[in-house]
Amino acid sequence: MLQISELTKTYATGDTALSEVTLDVPEGQIVGLIGPSGAGKSTLIRCINRLVEPTAGQIQLGRVDLATIGHRELRRQRRRIGMIFQEYSLVERLTVMENVLSGRLGYVPFWRSFTRRFPPEDIQRAYQLLDRVGLMAQADKRADALSGGQRQRVGIARALAQQPELLLVDEPTASLDPRTSRQIMRLITEICVEQRLPAIINIHDVPLAQQFVQRIVGLHAGRIVFDDHPAALNDATLTTIYGEEDWNPNREDDGSTPANAPQAVGDAGTSRESLEAAAR
Numbered sequence: 001m002l003q004i005s006e007l008t009k010t011y012a013t014g015d016t017a018l019s020e021v022t023l024d025v026p027e028g029q030i031v032g033l034i035g036p037s038g039a040g041k042s043t044l045i046r047c048i049n050r051l052v053e054p055t056a057g058q059i060q061l062g063r064v065d066l067a068t069i070g071h072r073e074l075r076r077q078r079r080r081i082g083m084i085f086q087e088y089s090l091v092e093r094l095t096v097m098e099n100v101l102s103g104r105l106g107y108v109p110f111w112r113s114f115t116r117r118f119p120p121e122d123i124q125r126a127y128q129l130l131d132r133v134g135l136m137a138q139a140d141k142r143a144d145a146l147s148g149g150q151r152q153r154v155g156i157a158r159a160l161a162q163q164p165e166l167l168l169v170d171e172p173t174a175s176l177d178p179r180t181s182r183q184i185m186r187l188i189t190e191i192c193v194e195q196r197l198p199a200i201i202n203i204h205d206v207p208l209a210q211q212f213v214q215r216i217v218g219l220h221a222g223r224i225v226f227d228d229h230p231a232a233l234n235d236a237t238l239t240t241i242y243g244e245e246d247w248n249p250n251r252e253d254d255g256s257t258p259a260n261a262p263q264a265v266g267d268a269g270t271s272r273e274s275l276e277a278a279a280r
Ligand SMILES: Nc1ncnc2c1ncn2[C@@H]1O[C@H](COP(=O)(O)OP(=O)(O)OP(=O)(O)O)[C@@H](O)[C@H]1O
Pocket: 011, 012, 013, 015, 016, 017, 035, 036, 037, 038, 039, 040, 041, 042, 043, 044
């Protein structure tokens, strides 16, 4: 479905964020992308739909190499990729329904998008999606009247309104409390399974990733250093991904960690105990 080959990104500053990353994601597979801050997770997600321009390599979605197509074709191909963002990226003054319908903008002619007149089948589908994400009662509310979890549900429905073939999810739970984070991850992964929709989810929270995804890809300094089943994450593999300094269960307490508090893995806000619990 998605085949990334030798993808490299060097920013204008000279920072190489990705080095020859090769990754295949088959239909229906949900991949959790983990790694320390600066490892290149966002860059990888954003290169796939060319929000960031790759420096070299191929990004094959079905038969199309997204890395090389021109801007006109890119606009068409982007319809095939749904995107869910950490900060939801909703239009705050529009209603929930209008935000979901905005997922159809790539499909409607310009004059229709300008007047926001959508075909009845788009509206019907938007209602179905709102029902699926549990927001039917909120359809006419303005986006700025919703909670964080509800906003992310709108973001999910909007991405699905596109009828994408691939879902790219960038830190979907970073602004949410733990319970809402689990609900959002459950919703995204259930829908992916229902629709056999492949997804790449950039996620800081390792136990949450382990709980919900089928495969974990670990990035370190722009390279894939782990690619396996979530159960294969252990002290050694976490050290490979996050580095010795960030992942060391025996490191000395610097006084900033309260007694009995879990020790952090990188900046993942997670702990050895919770990782082990999640793996069970
Ligand atoms: N627009 C940019 N210009 C220059 N360098 C950048 C830019 N965006 C990212 N980088 C650099 O590329 C590298 C990878 O950054 P990226 O944001 O992809 O990492 P990340 O794993 O998503 O980190 P985080 O978890 O903190 O979001 C870092 O060294 C970063 O400084």
